[in-house]
Every structure is written in structure tokens, then in C-alpha cells.
Amino acid sequence: MTDHEWNLDSLAVHAGREDLAGLGVHVPPIDLSSTYPLPDIESGGMSYDAMASGGGPTDGGPVYARLWNPTVARFEEGLARLEGTDTAVAFASGMAALTATVLAASSQGNGRHVVAVRPLYGGTDHILDAGLLGTEVTYCDAHEISSALRDDTCLIVLETPGNPTLQLVDLEAVTKAAAGRPVLVDNTFATPVLQNPAEFGVDLVLHSATKYLGGHGDVVAGVVATSAEWAAKIRPIRAITGGILHPLAGYLLHRGLATLPLRVRAQQENARQLADWLTTVSGVQTVYYPGLASCDPEGLVGRQMRGPGAMIALDLTGGYAHAAQMIKRLRLFTHAVSLGGVDSLIQHPAGLTHRIVAEDARPHPGIVRLSIGLEDVADLRADLEQAIGD
Numbered sequence: 001m002t003d004h005e006w007n008l009d010s011l012a013v014h015a016g017r018e019d020l021a022g023l024g025v026h027v028p029p030i031d032l033s034s035t036y037p038l039p040d041i042e043s044g045g046m047s048y049d050a051m052a053s054g055g056g057p058t059d060g061g062p063v064y065a066r067l068w069n070p071t072v073a074r075f076e077e078g079l080a081r082l083e084g085t086d087t088a089v090a091f092a093s094g095m096a097a098l099t100a101t102v103l104a105a106s107s108q109g110n111g112r113h114v115v116a117v118r119p120l121y122g123g124t125d126h127i128l129d130a131g132l133l134g135t136e137v138t139y140c141d142a143h144e145i146s147s148a149l150r151d152d153t154c155l156i157v158l159e160t161p162g163n164p165t166l167q168l169v170d171l172e173a174v175t176k177a178a179a180g181r182p183v184l185v186d187n188t189f190a191t192p193v194l195q196n197p198a199e200f201g202v203d204l205v206l207h208s209a210t211k212y213l214g215g216h217g218d219v220v221a222g223v224v225a226t227s228a229e230w231a232a233k234i235r236p237i238r239a240i241t242g243g244i245l246h247p248l249a250g251y252l253l254h255r256g257l258a259t260l261p262l263r264v265r266a267q268q269e270n271a272r273q274l275a276d277w278l279t280t281v282s283g284v285q286t287v288y289y290p291g292l293a294s295c296d297p298e299g300l301v302g303r304q305m306r307g308p309g310a311m312i313a314l315d316l317t318g319g320y321a322h323a324a325q326m327i328k329r330l331r332l333f334t335h336a337v338s339l340g341g342v343d344s345l346i347q348h349p350a351g352l353t354h355r356i357v358a359e360d361a362r363p364h365p366g367i368v369r370l371s372i373g374l375e376d377v378a379d380l381r382a383d384l385e386q387a388i389g390d
Contacts, residue, residue: 008082008193013258016078030251031070036061052239054232065247067239072250076223078257079213082192083205083225089234090223090250094188094208095123096243097222101204102133102155104233105182111152117142117169118361119162121186121208122354128157129358139361142169145177159186160195160300164349164369165288165313168300175201182230188212188340192225193264195305204230209253211340215263219252221245263342263374267310270380271372275312277381283322283388285366288313311339312370313349316388320365323348327368329387332379339371344380346370 006014017028038044038060047060051067062068072090080088091097106112112135116128128137140148145156156178160169166189175183184204185197191212197205207213209221224234238244245253275289290296291308301308316322326346327335333346337353347353349363372380 009261011081012078012261015081015257016074016076016254028071028074028251028254030247032247033062034065036063038063052236054235066242066244069244069247069250071247071254072245075245075250075254075257078254079192079207079209079223080225082257082260083187083198084192084196085198085205085225086228087231088223088225089231089238090209090221090245090253091238091243092222092245092249093220093243094121094206094210094222095127096238096241097206097224098124098127098184099133100234100237100241100243101184101206101224102128102135102157103237104230105155105184106133106135108154108233110154111150112136112154113138113150113152115140115145115148115153115156115181117145117156117158117162117174119165119167119363120157120159121163121188122349122357124157124159124186125354125358125361126356142174145174146179149177149179149181153181156181156183157186158184159189160304161189161290161309161311163189164354164363164367166290166295166309166311168290168296168298168305170298170300171197171200171202171304189309189311190305191260191264191309191340193261194268194307194309198225200304203227210338212260212264213256213340214253215256215260215341216252217338217341217343219249219256221249221253223253264310265307266374267372268307270374270377271310271312271370272308273377274370274372274380274384275308278312278314278384281385281388283317284314285317286315288315288367310372312372314368314370315364316366316368318366320350323366323368325389326387329389330383331387332375332383333370333387339369341371342374344371344373344375 043060047058076088138148182203185202186206188208205225278287
């Protein structure tokens, strides 16, 4: 069996580490250099040109850390292997990754119009709506993509599961509707453990690596898994705009990949049990969770996703006041933005992550979003029960 035939759990542990024995080390080294000695002017210049145009270092070495870093490259390789793409490009944040990708798509002479499927993460929604990247956006439902396309459409942007209410989108249908336009899918909630959008023809797979990939709430990062062709368009933008990921963050993310499958599956099992129970709780009007039949009418869990994940959203009967009261009462859940860590979090999307979204697209004020962690599920249930109240 070759490494390309390894299953996901084996790839998570070994991808990007195959050369360690030859280096005489067991743990990947961290290269913190900001600059590198040059053998001579000519070879240094050639290496600079290679990296500035989207490649890796040549005989002239890495030259400068804004262009390339070996520790970050190990993480990129590992994530690309998990997503089944040629390569990946890592950034200092998920928004930096999104920005570079939108700029790459809109600077190729194919127009500046973006089609975006809501719901989206608040930052993504806002940067497109505000036109900060020089693009024009049309928001639509997933089934309306074909009618939203224009001659100058350069990119289609969506999330599945969507943030915050976990709507699922049929990726095979989207890539057909795209009619050759590039498609970017935010795969943060699903992770490569549960979904590989590239298998369905998606061109660009985005992650806020801060979340499940890092998994411990101690790193901020973003990454785009994609083809070599798209990477060659994105890397120069990263280099010139300075969105490079710090090597220490790259090391932490690469380490996080090794336990990603175990963490996601354990968190998912907790979430399954809690979601089923929450449908019976007085005070909860609606439970949004892809593992519930009502939230997956097209049967995408099992066909597109390998599981429903570990995110849950609740619409409380008492609206905003009920949400605020619940959050204040919780003891085991931490009230904080972000998600995907080993500990359980809760946040109010309309008041926090989505407060910058246009009012008519903002989540209902009674909705809270739960990121389920690795605590004992009985303890999580008891905490939610006492907090939701009557």
C-alpha cells in the first residue's frame, strides 16, 4: 500500500511528515527565520521570482519568509492530502484566505461579479456586501444560482453546512449550475473528515483553520485547498499583500491535523445525542442540526457528508431575552465566538458574528449557536437543561 492509498486517519497522522526519518527527527521542525542567506545574486533572484509567481524555492533558497516557509508548507501539504487537492495555500486568517481568493478570481479578466449563497459567515457576507474588494455581489438561494449568473460572474461562494443555521447545499448540483464558473466552498464546519468538496467539482475549498483544524483555541489561520493552477494565482497575492501564516501557527495546525478525525467524530457523537434530546425540550422552538431528518430533506448526510458534524443551532421560544438568559446561566459552556475546539462554546449570531450582516439577512434574535466539545455528554446536557429553563 502506498501513502496515496492510506485512509484518512493514517493521512492525518503522517501527511507532511514522510521525510522526518531522513532528517533524523521524529517531530517536524519549526523554522522561524524571517530571512535566509543567499548563495549569490542570480540564484537568489531566480528563487524570488519562482516564489513570487506561485511556486516554491529553487536553488536560491526561501529568500524571505513572506514568500514561503517550510513549516507552513508542511501544514499545507497535510491539509491538501486530507482534502484530496493538488495543494493548499495557508494564510494568517480565514478572512485573509477569502480576500486573496476573491482577488485572484476577480483579477483574471473574467469580471467582478460574485454570486453568494446565504447563510454565510458574517465576515464573508459583509466583505462581499460592502464591496471592499471591488466586487459586486448577488445573494441567492442555492437553487437560484443559474438565474443569478451573469457574463461577468467570476466566482460562486457558499458554505455547507451554513453558518449559523447549518443549512446543507448539494455541491454536485451547484457545480452543474455554475456552468464552468469557479466555485468556492467554506468547509469549516464539516472539515475534511466529513466532507471533501473537491470530489464534487468544487475548485476552491476554504477553511477557517482557527476552528477544527487547530482544534484548541490557540491559533488564528485560514487555508484554501485547491488545484496547482489556482494556487499559482493565489500565492502571489498572499506574498504581495503579506497574509502569510506565521511558522508557529503552521506547526500548531499541522499538529492539530493528527487528531482531527478523532476529535471531530467524538464531538459529533456528543452533538448527535444532544440534538435528539433538544428536540424534546420545552423552551426550544427549533433545533437546527444536519443529523435531524427535518434539516436534511435532500439526504445529503451519507451521500455528500460522512456525518452531520458537531454544530447545533437553537431557536428559543422566548426570543432574544430567552437567549440572553440562557447564555448567562450556562456554567460548562463558554460564552465566546469561534468554534471547533475541544471545549463547548455558545454564542448569539445576530448579536456577534452576524451583527454586521444586512438586517434583512441577519439570523433571528432567538437563535443561539452551539459548538459541541469533548466534555462528558451527560454534563453538557445537564448544563443546557438548567440554562434553558421554562
